[in-house]
Amino acid sequence: MTLRSALLAMAQRFSAMEQQLNQFDAATGDGDHGMTMARGMAAVASAVRNLPEGSGEGDCLQAAGEALLSSAGGASGALFGSLLLEFARHDGWAARFQHGAQRVATRGKAQAGDKSMLDALLPLADAYSAGGLAAAARAAADGANATIPMVARRGRARYVENAGVGQVDPGAVSIACMVEVLAENGA
Numbered sequence: 001m002t003l004r005s006a007l008l009a010m011a012q013r014f015s016a017m018e019q020q021l022n023q024f025d026a027a028t029g030d031g032d033h034g035m036t037m038a039r040g041m042a043a044v045a046s047a048v049r050n051l052p053e054g055s056g057e058g059d060c061l062q063a064a065g066e067a068l069l070s071s072a073g074g075a076s077g078a079l080f081g082s083l084l085l086e087f088a089r090h091d092g093w094a095a096r097f098q099h100g101a102q103r104v105a106t107r108g109k110a111q112a113g114d115k116s117m118l119d120a121l122l123p124l125a126d127a128y129s130a131g132g133l134a135a136a137a138r139a140a141a142d143g144a145n146a147t148i149p150m151v152a153r154r155g156r157a158r159y160v161e162n163a164g165v166g167q168v169d170p171g172a173v174s175i176a177c178m179v180e181v182l183a184e185n186g187a
Contacts, residue, residue, distance in 0.1 A: 024167065043068065093136065104121060117171030143172060
């Protein structure tokens with residue numbers, strides 16, 4: 001399959017996960033992460049459908065990043081859109097994951113252990129190099145689950161009771177979902 005079909009599948013997955021992601025976000029934030037991601041990924045699907053046949057991976061990722069930035073809104077739209085735009089600048093998933101994590105860390109002023117999407121994103125390059133997209137998907141899921149006991153140091157979660165301890169970070173879950181879909185679609 002192609003990256004284009006993976007991005008289309010991602011839009012469907014995020015639509016199906018909207019309520020679950022909203023619930024995760026309601027525990028530590030404003031409860032709209034699922035809606036934001038579903039709306040943004042619907043725009044991604046529209047953007048990649050409109051690309052000419054034969055468009056390369058970089059073109060697909062560029063269009064996807066621009067669509068997310070312009071439609072998703074909020075911190076999630078900015079961070080996930082920037083991530084996809086950074087992916088577009090690189091060839092190969094190991095490089096994309098490595099540079100994407102650096103871009104998100106810089107843009108979000110976050111680091112490992114802050115209880116953010118970065119905790120699912122940071123292990124991806126090494127995992128991919130060791131075992132491809134399936135290994136990267138497992139690493140992202142493990143990274144998302146690892147946010148449950150963390151104290152939030154970034155975003156709205158840092159202001160809730162116990163700083164989100166005991167709750168999964170919805171952005172990290174979204175990263176895990178994206179990589180899982182990439183692996184399922186052989187992108």
